[in-house]
Amino acid sequence: MQPFVYNALPARVIFGWGTSSQVAQEVKKLGCSRALVLTTPQQVDAGEKVKADLGDLAVGIYSNATMHTPMHVTQEALSKAKELNVDCCVSVGGGSTIGLGKALALHSPDDAKIKNIVIPTTYAGSEATPIIGQTENDKEGKPLKTTQKTLKVLPEVIIYDIDLTLTLPAQMTVTSGLNAVAHAVEALWAVEANPIISNLAVQGIEAIGRSLPLIKADPKSRDGRSDALFGAWACGTCLGAVGMSLHHKLCHTLGGSFNMPHAETHTVILPHAVSYNAPYAQEAVSRVAKALGVDNAAQGLFDLAKNNGAPYSLKELGFKEEDLEKAADIAAKAPYPNPAPLEKEKLLKLLTNAFHGNRPE
Structure with a gap:
């Protein structure tokens, strides 16, 4: 066996059928009480179901998550989170939504970090990584995507619900x-x-x-x-x-x-x-x-x-x-x-x- 270094990542993973119904108790376990549900425009219905499962723990939905995590979208979502006094988000969807949840965690203050519960509906895998890619314009005004790796963006909880993937085209x-x-x-x-x-x-x-x-x-x-x-x-x-x-x-x-x-x-x-x-x-x-x-x-x-x-x-x-x-x-x-x-x-x-x-x- 060759020498190696392995750094395990802190993560709570819930895997099974119908598991998304457990989202409210996971929010409570994090010590949170004001959850913002994140989706893309195409997945508002899935977000509404999760919002219903959260009950009084949900304070709203932001449904403009966008591919490649543009900074202007992140800033808009951060403004809504601040307005609603959000302490956690529930990201429902694929890489675009998960990326936005990571961005909210990254750009929120360290002493008031927005925690992130992820409910993936695709197989992107971004939910299991401490990596975020963000897009903003360079000095010439052209879009440029950059990535960084930080534990701050690693979601606190991943809820894998196989039922939510059955309708994936x-x-x-x-x-x-x-x-x-x-x-x-x-x-x-x-x-x-x-x-x-x-x-x-x-x-x-x-x-x-x-x-x-x-x-x-x-x-x-x-x-x-x-x-x-x-x-x-x-x-x-x-x-x-x-x-x-x-x-x-x-x-x-x-x-x-x-x-x-x-x-x-x-x-x-x-x-x-x-x-x-x-x-x-x-x-x-x-x-x-x-x-x-x-x-x-x-x-x-x-x-x-x-x-x-x-x-x-x-x-x-x-x-x-x-x-x-x-x-x-x-x-x-x-x-x-x-x-x-x-x-x-x-x-x-x-x-x-x-x-x-x-x-x-």
């Missing part, structure tokens, strides 16, 4: 699941990799890999939905415990600077990032392939997306071919640690293959 299920898989894949080749997280990463990849075909065949498959949600937690925990590499750098570039959709972009980029790193991370990539039950990890991830109805090219997501070089330029700057050297021309080739939806070699 099939395509969103696949893209959200593969977004989660990306966390586990990068954990296997991270600088901070350790045997505890690596074993959890393999479990997460296996769980989501077997769940997606089950859900495609039957969107309400109990085995498929429970495996997918467990896999999301496992993969998110991996991302929270170790660092990010090329894949996340590319996705943060495409999302923050070009407003590309989050989960779909992760789905498209992941096979190509694995192919790029494969010669320099052979053991990690071999474990991904084994977890998926395939010979070639990059091709297996590509096929998992394509065969289950997910997008597999940047072109179909609306990315402009003329922006490929600019994206490669941005990704090559301030790079994350990565097994393979980051060279602009090779990054441009990776992005070009992803743009056209070429199956990795």
Whole structure:
């Protein structure tokens, strides 16, 4: 056994069927009494149900959570939280809503931190990480997404309710699941990799890999939905415990600077990032392939997306071919640690293959 360092993250996780009904008692356990429910505009109905479950503990709903956590949205939500004297928030939804809950925790005063209970409805995995990505304009007025890692944004409680995922649309299920898989894949080749997280990463990849075909065949498959949600937690925990590499750098570039959709972009980029790193991370990539039950990890991830109805090219997501070089330029700057050297021309080739939806070699 090789020497390693492992930092466990403090977390309370509740997993099962119908568990969101326990939200009021979780608010009380935190010593809180004034909860603000957070949602996107599309998930107000889910937020209203949680608000009803909270009863007198709920003081309102903020329903403008937005992809990539723009700072102007965070400031608006903070103003509402201050106006309502909020002491905790309940984030109901996927990465956009969870990101806003993290932002409220980050930007609230240390002596009056807004605590965060998360009820995920997708497989994004952000709820299990102390990582936040925020978007604001740079000096030239162009959007730029930056990330930071701090325990201040780690939610106090995660309530996984499998019932809430049964209506997640099939395509969103696949893209959200593969977004989660990306966390586990990068954990296997991270600088901070350790045997505890690596074993959890393999479990997460296996769980989501077997769940997606089950859900495609039957969107309400109990085995498929429970495996997918467990896999999301496992993969998110991996991302929270170790660092990010090329894949996340590319996705943060495409999302923050070009407003590309989050989960779909992760789905498209992941096979190509694995192919790029494969010669320099052979053991990690071999474990991904084994977890998926395939010979070639990059091709297996590509096929998992394509065969289950997910997008597999940047072109179909609306990315402009003329922006490929600019994206490669941005990704090559301030790079994350990565097994393979980051060279602009090779990054441009990776992005070009992803743009056209070429199956990795």
